[in-house]
Amino acid sequence: xxxxxxxxxxxVMGMTNKKSLKCEQHLGHNAMYWYKQSAKKPLELMFxxxxxxxxxxxxxxxxxxxxxxxxxxxxxxxHTLQPEDSALYLCASSQDTGxxxxxxxxxxxxxxxxx
Amino acid sequence: xxxxxxxxxxxxxxxxxxxxxxxxxxxxxxxxxxxYRQYSRKGPELLMYTYSSGNKEDGRFTAQVDKSSxxxxxxxxxxxxxxxxxxxxxxxxxxxxxLIFGAGTRLAVHP
Numbered sequence: 001x002x003x004x005x006x007x008x009x010x011x012v013m014g015m016t017n018k019k020s021l022k023c024e025q026h027l028g029h030n031a032m033y034w035y036k037q038s039a040k041k042p043l044e045l046m047f048x049x050x051x052x053x054x055x056x057x058x059x060x061x062x063x064x065x066x067x068x069x070x071x072x073x074x075x076x077x078x079h080t081l082q083p084e085d086s087a088l089y090l091c092a093s094s095q096d097t098g099x100x101x102x103x104x105x106x107x108x109x110x111x112x113x114x115x
Numbered sequence: 116x117x118x119x120x121x122x123x124x125x126x127x128x129x130x131x132x133x134x135x136x137x138x139x140x141x142x143x144x145x146x147x148x149x150x151y152r153q154y155s156r157k158g159p160e161l162l163m164y165t166y167s168s169g170n171k172e173d174g175r176f177t178a179q180v181d182k183s184s185x186x187x188x189x190x191x192x193x194x195x196x197x198x199x200x201x202x203x204x205x206x207x208x209x210x211x212x213x214l215i216f217g218a219g220t221r222l223a224v225h226p
Contacts, residue, residue, distance in 0.1 A: 004158070040123050043159075043203070043216040056213070090158050102207075104214065106158030 002026055004107035006091050012113045013081065021076040021110045023091030030096045032074040033104065034066060037088040049074065050097045081114045088112070118142055121204055121217030130226050134191040138204035138217045141185065145215070147207035148180050150189045153219065154200045162189075162202075194224045 004025045013019050025032065034046040048056035049068040063085075065077040074091055088111050092104040121138045128134055136150075146167050151159035165171045168182040179188040187204050201219040 040218055042119065042121075042218045043214075045213065048213075092158070097213075103161050103164075106160065108156065108158050 004091060004093055004105050006089075006107035006110050008110060009108065010111045010113075012115065013078070014115050015081060015083075017081075018077070018079040020078065021089055021091075021112075023074040023076075023107055025072055025074075025091075025093040025105070025107075027093055027105060029093040029105070030071050031094045032068060032071070033092040033094075034074065034076055035090040035092065035106075037090055037109070043090065047076075048097060055097060078112075081112075083114050086112055086114045118215045119204060119206055119217040121220055123218050123220060125221040125223055127223045127225065128194055130194060130196060130224055132194050132224070134189075134194050134198070134222060134224075136189040136191075136202050136204075136220050136222070138187040139185055140187065140206050140215075142206065142215070143182070143185065145206040145208045148178070148187050149205040149207065149214065150176075150178055150187075151203040151205060151216075152200045153203060159203055194222075196224050196226055199223050 007022045031050045033048050036044045045058050046060045047066045052068050063080050067075040088109040090109045091107045094102050094104045119140045149164040150162040152162045153159040163173050163178050165178045165180050168180045171178045175192045177190040201221045203219045204217045205214045207214050
């Protein structure tokens with residue numbers, strides 16, 4: 001595996017289910033991100049982790065719970081979601097959050113549908 | 116007011132055409148401007164970036180920033196069907212790796 005991988009690629013869940021999204025980066029990076037991408041809307045930054053520490057929570061509802069056990073893995077735990085949470089969830093990584101033209105590398109995303 | 120505005124398209128052009136994709140931004144403090152390309156069923160990938168104002172060229176692609184009008188442009192020369200994708204512009208503060216994205220413009224280049 002190379003780059004940033006995400007599993008599952010597609011997920012359908014009911015509003016009462018609990019599920020988790022997984023992201024793994026094979027780039028030796030120290031920062032990882034979760035984004036939400038909805039149709040015709042800009043990517044919304046959800047969470048940022050730098051060296052396993054959460055550095056940003058962009059006012060995300062508590063039904064989304066991130067976990068970063070190490071610099072290579074990032075999870076997004078989902079529970080009691082709403083239909084409006086249906087979207088493409090993208091994971092990204094970068095060397096760190098040090099700024100400059102610090103390129104973020106994206107995974108292919110998980111297409112989430114909440115019924 | 117949206118921080119980065121981008122016409123969603125879709126934009127349909129014939130192969131070989133020159134394509135112009137544009138964004139406007141509101142925050143003058145952010146100095147890095149990026150263009151990402153996103154193919155269907157894939158995540159975005161960085162195409163090119165510029166710092167501050169001016170032009171940057173890479174093959175058939177030219178990125179341009181006009182800070183006086185807060186305008187970001189991407190030009191694609193000799194467009195190919197393989198250029199069909201959604202193009203996302205983004206701004207970065209540079210001091211903290213936070214990207215502010217536009218909504219993306221869907222481009223279709225037909226043979």
